[in-house]
Amino acid sequence: MSRRFLRKLRNSAFLGLSLLATLVGLLCLGAILWTLVSRGVAGMNTGVFKLMTPPPGGTGGLLNAIYGSAIMTLLGILIGSPIGVLAGTYLSEYGRGSRLAAGIRFINDVLLSAPSIIIGLFVYEIVVVRMGHFSAIAGSLSLAILAIPVTLRTTEDMLNLVPQAMKDASAAMGAYPWRTTLSILYPAARSGIVTGLLLAIARISGETAPLLFTALNNQFWSSDLNAPMANLPVVIFQFALSPYKNWQDLAWSGALLITVAILALSIGARVVLGLLQAGRGSGR
Amino acid sequence: MAIIDPRHAAKQLVYERVFRSATLSAALLVLLILGGVAVSLLRGAWPALAHFKFAFITREVWNPVTDEYGALAPIFGTLVTSLIAMLIAIPTGFGIALFLTELCPPLLKRPIGVAVELLAAVPSIIFGIWGLFVLSPVLQRHVQPWLIEHVGDLPGIGRLFQGPPYGIGILTAGIVLAIMVLPFIAATMRDVFDTVPLMLKESGYGLGATTWEVIWYVVVPHSRVGMVGGIMLGLGRALGETMAVTFVIGNAHRISASLLAPGTTISSSIANEFTEAVGDLYTSSLIALGLLLFAITFTVIAAAQAMLRRLERRALSSI
Numbered sequence: 001m002s003r004r005f006l007r008k009l010r011n012s013a014f015l016g017l018s019l020l021a022t023l024v025g026l027l028c029l030g031a032i033l034w035t036l037v038s039r040g041v042a043g044m045n046t047g048v049f050k051l052m053t054p055p056p057g058g059t060g061g062l063l064n065a066i067y068g069s070a071i072m073t074l075l076g077i078l079i080g081s082p083i084g085v086l087a088g089t090y091l092s093e094y095g096r097g098s099r100l101a102a103g104i105r106f107i108n109d110v111l112l113s114a115p116s117i118i119i120g121l122f123v124y125e126i127v128v129v130r131m132g133h134f135s136a137i138a139g140s141l142s143l144a145i146l147a148i149p150v151t152l153r154t155t156e157d158m159l160n161l162v163p164q165a166m167k168d169a170s171a172a173m174g175a176y177p178w179r180t181t182l183s184i185l186y187p188a189a190r191s192g193i194v195t196g197l198l199l200a201i202a203r204i205s206g207e208t209a210p211l212l213f214t215a216l217n218n219q220f221w222s223s224d225l226n227a228p229m230a231n232l233p234v235v236i237f238q239f240a241l242s243p244y245k246n247w248q249d250l251a252w253s254g255a256l257l258i259t260v261a262i263l264a265l266s267i268g269a270r271v272v273l274g275l276l277q278a279g280r281g282s283g284r
Numbered sequence: 285m286a287i288i289d290p291r292h293a294a295k296q297l298v299y300e301r302v303f304r305s306a307t308l309s310a311a312l313l314v315l316l317i318l319g320g321v322a323v324s325l326l327r328g329a330w331p332a333l334a335h336f337k338f339a340f341i342t343r344e345v346w347n348p349v350t351d352e353y354g355a356l357a358p359i360f361g362t363l364v365t366s367l368i369a370m371l372i373a374i375p376t377g378f379g380i381a382l383f384l385t386e387l388c389p390p391l392l393k394r395p396i397g398v399a400v401e402l403l404a405a406v407p408s409i410i411f412g413i414w415g416l417f418v419l420s421p422v423l424q425r426h427v428q429p430w431l432i433e434h435v436g437d438l439p440g441i442g443r444l445f446q447g448p449p450y451g452i453g454i455l456t457a458g459i460v461l462a463i464m465v466l467p468f469i470a471a472t473m474r475d476v477f478d479t480v481p482l483m484l485k486e487s488g489y490g491l492g493a494t495t496w497e498v499i500w501y502v503v504v505p506h507s508r509v510g511m512v513g514g515i516m517l518g519l520g521r522a523l524g525e526t527m528a529v530t531f532v533i534g535n536a537h538r539i540s541a542s543l544l545a546p547g548t549t550i551s552s553s554i555a556n557e558f559t560e561a562v563g564d565l566y567t568s569s570l571i572a573l574g575l576l577l578f579a580i581t582f583t584v585i586a587a588a589q590a591m592l593r594r595l596e597r598r599a600l601s602s603i
Contacts, residue, residue: 011494015387021379022388022396025470028463029403032414039417086310094304095311104311107318109589113517115524115581117551118321121558121574125324145317152314176296178303206407209526209551213558233409237527240413255410266405270398 033259040256043249048257053219053235056244062254064221068229069258072136072215073205075225076143080204081197083144084151089181091152092159105156112149119145120210128214136222136229139215146207147200154196158189191276198269202262208233232258321578329572331564340572346537346553348561353569355576357537361454361547362577365529366522368458368543369465373522374515376462377469384470385477386495386503397474404467412531415460416452420532423459424451428544447542450534455543457533464528465518472514476507476595510595516588524581526551550577 047061054060087104095101123142128134162185170180186193216228217235232254239251332353333340343354384397428449436445480503488498504511534546535556548556550573561567 007494007497011496014496014499018379018382018387021376022383024376025380025400025403025466026396028466029399029406031418032403032406032410035414035418036410083310083313086307087314090307090311094307101311104314106586106589106593108314110582110585111314111318113520113581113585115526115551115577117524117526117554118325118574118578118581121328121554121571122321122324124558125328125571126320148314148317176300178300179296181303202405206409208407208409209555212555216559233407233527236409236413237530240416241531251413255413259406259410262405262407263402266402267398 036252036256036259039249039252043253044256048250048253052221053230053239053250054246055219056242057246059246060250062232062235062250062257064218064230065232065235065254066257067221067223068136068215068218068231069205069233071223071225072140072143072211072229072231073201075136075140076147076204077197077201079140080144080147081151081200084148084196084200085155085193087148088152088155089159089185092156093177093181093185108149108152112153115209116142116146116207117209117212120213123210124213131226134214134216134228136215136225136227139211139229139231140225142210142214143204143207146204146210150200150203151193151196154199155189155193158192158196159185161192162188191272195269195273195276198265198272202265202269205265206233206258206262208237212237325571325575325578329568329575332568332572335565336569340569341576344537344539348563348566351563351565353565355550355569355573357539358548358550358553358573359576360539361457361533362523362549362551362580364454364543364547365457365461365533365549366519368455369461369522370515370519372459372462373466373469373518377466377473377514377518378511380466380470381473381477382499384474386499397471400467400470403463404471407527408464408525409527411460411464411528415456415528416531419460420451420456423456424449428455432544443541444543447540447544449544450546452532452534452546453544454533454540454547457529457547457549458543460528460532461522461525464525465522468521469514469518472517472592473507473511476510476514477503479510479595480506509591509598513588513591513595516584516591520581520585520588523584524551524577526555530555550574 047059048063049061049066050063051059051061052064053062087108091101091105095104119142123138123145127138127141131138166184166188167180170184171177175183211231211234215231215234217238218228218230220230222229236251236254236258239247239254242248336343336353339354341355341359343352344356345352345354346357347353380400384393384400388396428445428451431445432447432449436442484502484506485498488502493501529549530552533548533552535548535552536546537548537553540547554570554573554577558567558570561570
């Protein structure tokens with residue numbers, strides 16, 4: 001009897017601990033979001049979207065940083081995602097089962113979780129040192145390198161989901177693999193690939209470390225890709241660590257903006273994927 | 285009557301070759317990037333490595349004025365903060381994964397799972413400012429004084445909790461890192477637990493085992509490889525994490541016995557000092573730090589991937 005009681009007690013104790021762990025995890029997410037919203041909204045006004053980053057004590061906004069972040073993220077995706085999609089196509093179609101493909105897949109998974117600051121150092125070495133100055137191009141390149149593994153992974157996974165029968169049917173019509181890929185596989189895997197793009201945008205738009213030594217920062221408005229460009233993450237970094245109240249407030253507003261954007265992208269990616277799965281389920 | 289036009293067929297073949305080489309070169313570019321990272325870091329680090337030789341990783345000194353650099357303090361900080369993070373995040377992540385797979389009401393399973401995954405999407409700089417402005421004041425006012433008073437006098441373990449309560453420091457960085465890697469560990473463990481065949485679990489219950497006994501004697505042994513893979517993936521993140529740590533570590537190039545003291549990590553040293561570094565040896569030493577970080581994280585992540593892959597193959601072969 002007492003042995004049974006002990007076993008039950010141990011059972012409840014560990015299950016209770018697991019519930020506690022979940023509550024702690026959710027509490028952390030809640031606490032972070034709450035701080036972000038309460039402190040971010042306090043400093044939020046239309047000036048944030050209209051004015052440039054201010055000098056200490058002055059009034060200003062984040063316009064140049066928002067613009068810079070948008071441009072560099074866009075460029076990063078435009079450079080990185082085609083490479084990722086094409087490479088994913090190779091792994092899924094041409095190289096399926098080959099040793100080369102297995103090796104590339106492995107390296108890609110390593111790149112996927114490699115520290116982003118290393119990518120920043122790499123781009124600094126090969127671009128910034130050669131050009132002699134920091135630039136938005138260097139920043140975009142480092143973001144592009146971070147976007148490749150994400151798009152590659154999702155593209156390959158999604159292409160693998162396309163039924164073999166569809167490929168066989170296309171081949172039986174006399175289509176070469178390139179035609180099958182462009183006209184059959186990509187349309188079939190479209191929403192999956194879009195999900196990958198959204199996830200890649202979410203991943204790179206919050207990156208700070210690789211931009212520190214590539215795009216640097218710029219206090220003023222600049223649309224010159226060949227010059228240092230302001231961007232939200234680095235502005236948040238510098239302003240949050242400063243002793244000035246107005247800078248810290250702007251850092252919180254920027255943090256809120258960036259988090260809302262990234263969470264919206266992540267949730268959007270999930271919705272797209274959910275639609276895809278729902279469509280697949282009803283199609284069968 | 286379909287007649288194959290030879291010109292058409294030849295054109296198709298050209299397109300095919302072009303498309304195929306385009307995808308192949310994109311795939312090879314991935315290898316090239318990794319190789320390029322290794323080569324460029326080695327080249328950048330060479331002046332420092334040639335100058336300090338092996339002493340670079342055994343000395344604590346970091347002095348831009350006398351141009352002497354040793355990586356021991358950043359290596360120590362990186363390892364200790366990651367260790368603290370894993371000590372907190374492994375049991376917590378295990379608990380969350382367990383809750384999600386075995387206990388959670390089906391209705392809540394998806395929302396909680398998504399919430400944990402969203403925590404993974406929050407950029408690291410957000411954890412950094414949250415750690416600096418919210419967590420460290422709380423630790424400084426409430427937690428650290430208590431630790432110093434009650435644990436600081438104990439023999440042995442007490443040395444870890446001595447000195448003034450700075451708020452920021454090694455311990456705080458470890459806690460922030462733990463929150464950051466928690467979702468990765470929890471999500472991987474959950475996915476691994478989900479691969480345990482239902483038949484095995486039901487057999488356990490059929491023998492009269494409690495939920496915990498099924499988990500401990502059936503689910504955990506079956507998922508061991510995957511769990512270790514997930515943990516090492518989390519460890520890889522913790523070792524290389526930059527922004528979250530940079531805010532709360534205090535950036536002091538010295539090794540203290542106390543976890544409450546400020547320290548530095550490899551990545552936060554680079555982030556803090558790289559743009560301000562003057563002199564070739566200084567810059568080169570920072571790149572050498574990057575090379576060290578690359579070597580450490582590459583090893584950990586590659587090992588984790590190898591383990592997760594082994595698990596995948598086993599799962600496939602058991603079907």
